[in-house]
Amino acid sequence: MTPRRPPPLLLDAILVGASLLDVWVKVHIDESLRLGCALVAAFSLLLRRRRPLLTFLLTLPAVLVSDAVFAALAALYTLASFTRHRALLAVCVTTFTVCDMTSWPSLHWNFAATSTLVTLGYTAATAAAPVFLGQLVQTRRDLSQRLAEISEARDHKRLLTAQAVLARERAQLAREMHDVVSHQVSLIAVRAGALQVGARDAEVKEAAATIRRLSVQTLDELRHMVSVLRASGGRPTELTPQPSLADLERLVDNSGIKVELQTDVSDDLPPTVQRAIYRTVQEALTNVRKHAPGTSATVRIRNEGGAIRATVTNTAPTRPPLPLPSAHHGLVGLGQRAALLGGTVTSGPTADGGYELNLELPAEGES
The missing domain is CATH 3.30.565.10 (Histidine kinase-like ATPase, C-terminal domain)
Structure with a gap:
């Protein structure tokens, strides 16, 4: 049984709450610039489903000026789960890495230092992780959609097969009605007509006339039913006018x-x-x-x-x-x-x- 996913609004609220907790831990309340950027990044997650790229861009200032990066990682995951542009994701990962490595307002990097290279690799891996997870979720969603399409196609094929079997049965029934029932009713009508002509008794003549009339009426209805059965699977055939x-x-x-x-x-x-x-x-x-x-x-x-x-x-x-x-x-x-x-x-x-x-x-x- 597939586990039930939480409602989207609840999930967004949880992410915003986690981002605010990250801000509370890593940003001091006296640092107004960093606090403002971090809060904007946290609350921008409410837009992540409708504007994933804009949400990621709104979280970058917080990454540049502070250590509160949870909102940016969540936005990066959302973007990776919706977009199919690998080049855009690579640019976003690089941008996050550069912003996280930069200690604003000081833009000095020392690439010769071993610690800088280790931090660069760690930061790039941190940015790549939500991208890989988002792509995995997107692949799973596509797979589920394909499976649903295959299941729908299988059901449609099964329905077509059932309709074909029903059409063959109707065609066989139409042949039986035409070859057997219609033939026998025609013989009844002919024999009743002969009896009506040859009989001398008035009651017998009247009975024979009634039998012949009902036989002819039944034969007409049988012929129409045969035409309806044979038309199965083609254009709809109007039924006999219903009695009133x-x-x-x-x-x-x-x-x-x-x-x-x-x-x-x-x-x-x-x-x-x-x-x-x-x-x-x-x-x-x-x-x-x-x-x-x-x-x-x-x-x-x-x-x-x-x-x-x-x-x-x-x-x-x-x-x-x-x-x-x-x-x-x-x-x-x-x-x-x-x-x-x-x-x-x-x-x-x-x-x-x-x-x-x-x-x-x-x-x-x-x-």
């Missing part, structure tokens, strides 16, 4: 069962609410067709005190249902859709052997 309350009458007419539609709500409800009502009625009528053959149904949609209630009730079936495949996800999906809109879906048998499904939604459609 205006489409309920057509849904009831094409349901293949006897349905009475009663509604007193207007068409100005939010689209999400209208879509939820439509899908609920559609699922309920589908279940009636599958599980209660020979029955009749009633669809009631009403506005009760700001809440929209949709109820689908069917009578008891007159003959046993045919065994049809089902994933039993319809009611679960309706409940999830209603929950997203802040509503509920309940269902259960009625006293006369029928079944009833209730949807309740807030009129504004907000969760």
